[in-house]
Structure formats: C-alpha cells, structure tokens
Amino acid sequence: MSNGRSPSHKHHKVQTESDSRYEIRLSGSGGQGLIFAxxxxxxxxxxxxGRNAVQTQSYGPEARGGASRADLVIADGDIYYPKPMKLDLLLALTQEACDSYYPDLKEDGLLIIDNQLVTQVPTSNYIGFPFVQLAKTEIGVPMVANVIALGAICSVSGIVSVKALTEVVRLRAPRGTDEKNLAALDLGLKLGKKARKEAMA
Amino acid sequence: MSNGRSPSHKHHKVQTESDSRYEIRLSGSGGQGLIFAxxxxxxxxxxxxGRNAVQTQSYGPEARGGASRADLVIADGDIYYPKPMKLDLLLALTQEACDSYYPDLKEDGLLIIDNQLVTQVPTSNYIGFPFVQLAKTEIGVPMVANVIALGAICSVSGIVSVKALTEVVRLRAPRGTDEKNLAALDLGLKLGKKARKEAMA
Known part of the structure; x- marks a missing residue:
C-alpha cells in the first residue's frame, strides 16, 4: 500500500499500487455472460x-437480487486488496445494474451502458451503445452482447490489447461459438473506435 | 473481524467471520473448467x-505457468478479506497443481485429487478419484471431470446442498450440455458418498 508518511522525492518516483491500480465492474442481469466477460x-x-489482474464474483444477500456483476482489479505489481473500492470503469447493461453500481464509479470514471436498456442515465458523461440489439441484428445471437461490450471497452479505454483480447476470446469461447464471438468482438472494437473518434472531434 | 480483546462469554457465543470462514481452491490445468466449477x-x-461467497481468479506472473485455479471464500456474514489465506479444501486435478498449492492447505485440510493424474501425493491423508478417466468412460466427455469433482466435493465435505448445486449446474451449463453435466454431477455425488462411507467404516 502507498505510504503517505514517506517524504516525496522529485526524481525518484516509487511505483506504488495506487499509481497503476485500475478497477472495472461489468454489470447487468444474470444470463448476460458478465462473468465470462x-x-x-x-x-x-x-x-x-508485469500486469496483474484479480477477477472476483461476490455472492450474498446483495447478489440475490436481479443484478449480476463481475469485478476486476488490475495493477502493475502486487494487488493488495482484490476487491474494487472505487471504479474506474463501469459497464452497465441494465437499468438495475446502472442504478446499483453508478454510486461506486469515480467522479471521472468511465460509464459505458447499453443505451436501449438503460434509459435513465444518472450523468451526461457516458458512452452508450445498443449492445443487446446489435448482438441480435448484426451477429444473430443476443448472447454475444457481452463480447461486443468487451470490444468497445478495449477501443474506448485502451486497458487491454486487441491481440490479447482476441486470443483469449478464441480460447475461452464455448465449443462451436468462436466464430460468432470473434465477429462480436470485431463489431465492438469498431464501435468503440468510432465513439472515441467522435468524442475527440 | 474477530476481536481478541473482548472477554469470553460462556453463554453468548459471538459469530465471527473466523468461526465460519471456509476456503476452497479448485486447481488443475487450463481447459479443465475450474473457473466454471x-x-x-x-x-x-x-x-x-446468510452465507456469503466470494470467488476469485488471480492472473499474474504466478498464473502464467500451466497451473489454473479458482478460489472461493465462504462465510456466514461479511467476508472481510476475499482471498484465501489457508485452505480448508484443495481439489487438485494435476500433479503441478498439487505441488503448487498443497503447501497452502491447512494441516487438517481436505485434499481431493485425481488419483490417475496426481501420482506423487505429498500426504497419505487425501481422497482420490479418477475424475478425468471417469468423465471419458462413464459420461463420454472428458470436459465434465470438473462437475464430477463438484459432486464428490459436495458429498465428502457437505459444504453445499445437493439441491442448490444441481440447480446451478443446470442453470450455468452451456447450451446443449446440461444432460451430460447433470449426469456427471450425479456420478460425483455417488462417488463421494461411497468414499465417505468407506472412510467412516
């Protein structure tokens, strides 16, 4: 953990967990494949x-509602506390998930939503895509909305490389679903790139 | 957290996390479906x-080897530290996993292994089943060794109810695989029950 008592040294920046720590929550409803994502x-x-990642599912009274979530903590070096404390990125695929977890997002955190399923957005600072709709119409399988979202997260945040993400999707896709999942990833990557360009223009 | 300073009351047992905390690691190689399990x-x-569970995957330098693992911490009430510290139960489906994680098992912890794949067992106090072999010969799908192991864990440890386990296997089994997975669970339940009877005889 970062030690607040040590004097600051201008030319000797010590790499602490808090420098690189990045927290992500993927949320929505059960059956949307958020744990897989x-x-x-x-x-x-x-x-x-050198990057480490811890991925967590919590089940308990709060998880017995309809909202489903998968948490990630990423850091260069060791991860001392493996549960998110304040999110850098929140994906919300349902209104319930957005309502439940938006308070856990940092003030300047990145909110990515399904903009057809989340209709009451608590901020104007978000990026929205119709993930589930696109999964149906573009890929023909509503279940791959999660992987479209992964592609969008990759392009928008840059937290993961396209190459690594593609490899792991191919590796982990259930038998017979790799083509659809890779098409979904490709679509998400393109959507995210377009959104980033628009945001910068 | 348990407060060591409070005086003990004979008739007022305070329920602390450490009373009920139970730590499990499911380990083997990538592709054995341990995260699913x-x-x-x-x-x-x-x-x-009232039971809570946190399920964790850690990826980092130590995870880039061949061993794959999924960790669980269970407690009545809140779970303060979500990563295992000393395991109550270790499932090891490969020799490498057994070698890597046996040191993390409590002295009186429960070691369950695939006794065809783990040939050098570091203790005589373990329960072994040929999970992968049985998955092939009895169910016809090597991939369901993970679910046979879940059934055995259920019968041997009693940490989970048969009803809940069956429901969640049915819910989470990939499309078209629920019959094979439920047959695998049933086989594991029977194996575990038999092993428990033998251990008690």
Missing amino acids: GVVLAQAIATID | GVVLAQAIATID
Whole structure:
C-alpha cells in the first residue's frame, strides 16, 4: 500500500499500487455472460508483462437480487486488496445494474451502458451503445452482447490489447461459438473506435 | 473481524467471520473448467440464507505457468478479506497443481485429487478419484471431470446442498450440455458418498 508518511522525492518516483491500480465492474442481469466477460478480460490484461489482474464474483444477500456483476482489479505489481473500492470503469447493461453500481464509479470514471436498456442515465458523461440489439441484428445471437461490450471497452479505454483480447476470446469461447464471438468482438472494437473518434472531434 | 480483546462469554457465543470462514481452491490445468466449477460452487453455496461467497481468479506472473485455479471464500456474514489465506479444501486435478498449492492447505485440510493424474501425493491423508478417466468412460466427455469433482466435493465435505448445486449446474451449463453435466454431477455425488462411507467404516 502507498505510504503517505514517506517524504516525496522529485526524481525518484516509487511505483506504488495506487499509481497503476485500475478497477472495472461489468454489470447487468444474470444470463448476460458478465462473468465470462470478466474472466476473459482479466486473463487478456494479465498477458501484458508485469500486469496483474484479480477477477472476483461476490455472492450474498446483495447478489440475490436481479443484478449480476463481475469485478476486476488490475495493477502493475502486487494487488493488495482484490476487491474494487472505487471504479474506474463501469459497464452497465441494465437499468438495475446502472442504478446499483453508478454510486461506486469515480467522479471521472468511465460509464459505458447499453443505451436501449438503460434509459435513465444518472450523468451526461457516458458512452452508450445498443449492445443487446446489435448482438441480435448484426451477429444473430443476443448472447454475444457481452463480447461486443468487451470490444468497445478495449477501443474506448485502451486497458487491454486487441491481440490479447482476441486470443483469449478464441480460447475461452464455448465449443462451436468462436466464430460468432470473434465477429462480436470485431463489431465492438469498431464501435468503440468510432465513439472515441467522435468524442475527440 | 474477530476481536481478541473482548472477554469470553460462556453463554453468548459471538459469530465471527473466523468461526465460519471456509476456503476452497479448485486447481488443475487450463481447459479443465475450474473457473466454471468455482462460479457454480460459489453461487450454489450462497443460496443458503446468510452465507456469503466470494470467488476469485488471480492472473499474474504466478498464473502464467500451466497451473489454473479458482478460489472461493465462504462465510456466514461479511467476508472481510476475499482471498484465501489457508485452505480448508484443495481439489487438485494435476500433479503441478498439487505441488503448487498443497503447501497452502491447512494441516487438517481436505485434499481431493485425481488419483490417475496426481501420482506423487505429498500426504497419505487425501481422497482420490479418477475424475478425468471417469468423465471419458462413464459420461463420454472428458470436459465434465470438473462437475464430477463438484459432486464428490459436495458429498465428502457437505459444504453445499445437493439441491442448490444441481440447480446451478443446470442453470450455468452451456447450451446443449446440461444432460451430460447433470449426469456427471450425479456420478460425483455417488462417488463421494461411497468414499465417505468407506472412510467412516
């Protein structure tokens, strides 16, 4: 943990966990494949040398509602506390998930939503895509909305490399679903790139 | 957290995390479906009122080897530290996993192994089943060794109810695989029950 008592040295920056720590929550409803997405994202991020990732599912009274979530903590070096404290990135695929977890997002954190399923957005500072709709119309399988979202997260945040993400999606996709999942990833990557360009223009 | 300073009251047992905390690691090689097994087990355990479960995957330098693992921490009430510290139960489906994680098992912890794949067992106090072999010969799908192991863990440890485990396996089994997975669970339940009877005889 960062030691607040040590004097600051201008030319000797010590790499502490808090410098690099990045917290992500993927949320929505059960059946949207958010744990799969969390496992894939964590594994892909950790392919980068020196990066560590811990991916967590919590089940308990608060998880017995309809909202489902997968948490990730990423850091260069050791991760001392493996549960998110204040999110850098929140993906919300349902209104319930957005309502439940938006308070856990940092003030300047990145909110990515399904903009057809989340209709009451608590901020104007978000990026929205119709993930579930696109999964149906573009890929023909509503279940791959999670992987479209992973692609968008990759392009928008840059937290993971396209190469690693593609490899891990291919590795972990259930038998017979790899083509659809890779098409979904490609779509998400393109959507995210377009959104980033628009945000910068 | 348990408060060591409070005086002990004979008739007023305070329920602390450490009273009920139970730590499990499911380990083997990538592709053996251990994360799936961890997710299923955590969700099934948390269906019991008041029980909480946190299920963790860690990716980093130590995870870039061949060993794969899924961790669970279970407690009545809040879980303060979500990563295992000393395991109550270790499932090891490969020699490498057994070698890597046996030192993390409590002295009186429960070691369950695939006794065809783990040939050098570091203790005589273990329970072994040929999970992968049985998955091939009895169910016809080597991939369900993970679910046979879940069934055995259920019968041997009693940490989860048969009903909850069956429900969650059915819910989470990939499309078209639920019959094979339920048959695998049933086989594991029977094997575990038999082993427990033999151990008690």
